[in-house]
Amino acid sequence: MLTRRSFLQSSAAAAAFAASAGSARAETPGVTDAEIKIGQTMPYSGPASAYGVIGKTETAYFKMINDMGGISGRKINLISLDDGYSPPKTVEQVRRLVEQEQVAFLFNTLGTAPNLAIRQYLNDNKVPQLFVSTGASVFADPEHFPWTIGFNPNYQTEARIYGKHILATKPDAKVGVLYQNDGFGKDYLIGLKDALGSDHASMIVKEASYETSEPTVDSQVVSLQGSGADVVIFAATPKFAAQAIRKSYDLGWNAVRYLSNVSPSIATVLKPAGLEKSKGLITAYYGKDPTDARWKDDAGFKEWQAFCGKYLTPTDLTDANATYAFGAAGTMVQVLKQCGNDLTRENIMKQAANIKDLALPMLLPDMRINTSPTNYSPIRQMQLANFDGESWQLFGELLMG
Template sequence: MRCGMKRLAILALAITASCGSASAQSSDKKYGPGVTDQEIKLGQTAAYSGPVSTGAAIGRGALAYFEKVNREKGGVNGRKIKLISLDDAYSPPKAYEQTRKLVEEDGVLAIAGSVGSPTGIAAQAYLNKAGVPQLFQISGNRKFNDPKNSPWSTAFFIPNFVEGQIFGKLILKSRPNAKIAVLHPQDELGREYLAGLRSGLGDKADTMIVKVATYESSSPTIDSQVAQLSSSGADLFFNAAVGKFAAQSIRAARSMGWNARMIVPSISNSVATIIRPAGVENAKGLIGAQWQKDPTDPEWSNDKDVKDYLEFARTYLPGADLADLAYATGYMVGNLMEEILRRCGDDLTRESVLKQATNLKGISLELGLPGITYENSPEDHNLIRNLRIVEFDGVKWAPFAARIGN
């Protein structure tokens, strides 16, 4: 009898210890909204309709990436990733409403890789007040690198101001007597590019910039703006137009016989959505910038990252035009978010996600260019640190030669 009682006591102790261990394991898991043992919900808005719907490929690239992760890896740390990507039509009011829906109705853990500067700015104050991570906004606006006032926001692109500054310094060094015409959208993105260009030119900005023209994203064409710039006497065209307007302006400048040397920033280097619609002959000699590999460029034909991406696209993006780098951008955002969630482990609160997303040091991004630095900190949320200057040779982007000259 005593033997039986002893066995029962030992069994009771074992059960108690087991329950205590299970309880400890359970308590190690910290979940924010949108997280269960099986799933992590993320949100995003992009322009699937409207004047700059070319950005929809970023959303589709990210969705396809997480489909791959879920199917081939079972998700991240055993949890499937559900990305809810909604159309904002590149309208700031609509982006705000769709973001609220993602947070308040869909209950997402974080917003990741939403597309656009004005749309992201429209949702920024709301997300920061609510304590929801606004991660890797597809934007180069400096407002997404303001940890003091907007600690929950980060951007994916190099700041537009910094890129404009890089080109300003390059122009100053290579063509100190250039007469510059500038075209940009009438929004935050355009104003940042212009401010950076002026900063790079320094004291000579007022004399070197002879004409600035702007356009609204609702405009059907920008031929009249290009005509104004072409008649200004400028011999260098800093063209910060976006999407279809970049292609229109390149084509219009050449059709008007304006043969000024032309510069476009990194947001307008897509062969599929900018160069081909503009006409490859019209784009020959164009100067641009890169921070990611172009999967269609023969330079990378034997690169492992590119081979993996092309295999991924065959399965998860059938029929996509891979010369459109927006798909690759969405893929890279997905890759980055996978790494952040992996680092979070079972601490999947919004605070933990933000901590991991703002402590990236020397990371290697799939499809990232060699020599380009990707890192940030809680004090500096900027991720992409430098650029490669390139020139379009009539077929592909090639390393830029010595100077901006004819």
């Protein structure tokens, strides 16, 4: 039985604990009783500006959440800054977000090189770098960088899927690879070579890299055609992917063309390249193509359609980059819901690494988001798709590289 004295002591201890917990929450930068301030960099300008719609869509998504009352009464305030896809600019903007704006964490910052430029700084300062917008394998390394977690499917996994498909359908192929000369592009080479193995390494007859500062990749495509390659992989971001698609067609090159899943957008890649010139492209998908009529009665697509009708534009409805952002923002909201009232950086990171079977409206059926303290790759399955001149047509089964 509690005496009056012990009751008062236990009550005082409980009050002290509650005050301490409340203090911890209050001391989290960017978190108040009314707001959760988060930061982001996006290439609203520069060679990867086609991705700017991602930041625009995520801002709109959080506005929708705020219109519905926010997360446990707190509104989400996303500060999204332009870094022009330039790592030095990313560093400058992220330091501003962390040190001046006092954001709680970083969300969906875009690009392999930009994210590499800030990863050490964020980990040193124990600032969560959540769901980075790149599939580079280096962002799934919880042992060495526990404050950084990826989102996109691993580029090496995707390239292994292409390699396995090439071996199964064209085992005597001569393969050429166009790749961006950074961690993004080099991951495709690693994955492809891993899938082909030492017995088939000679299938790769030409590798051609490009810098994001180059105006075009036309000369690289010409060199790849000149190598005699009859299969080519375009590991390129939207601007350069569109150029490669157009140039390869204009050359009359009849190679089987695989396209990185960072550039399947019909609105920002295939239309600029030319829909007719894009026919026959193969990519690996994990989301529903918003231009594909098969989804018109799908509940998830209708949810996306309703969101666009209120918060975005008809153009955004068919942009794969926008649907990607819709999923990333939905994943972020799930994490914040799991946090409850404990919005310390430690708990935010813990919850980001403990997502269980999360279904998203625009993921392919049967696909789920899963993370754990040892799994920092939320999306691990993909399905091949072929472009028929109007939309991407899925074929085969869900695959893992």
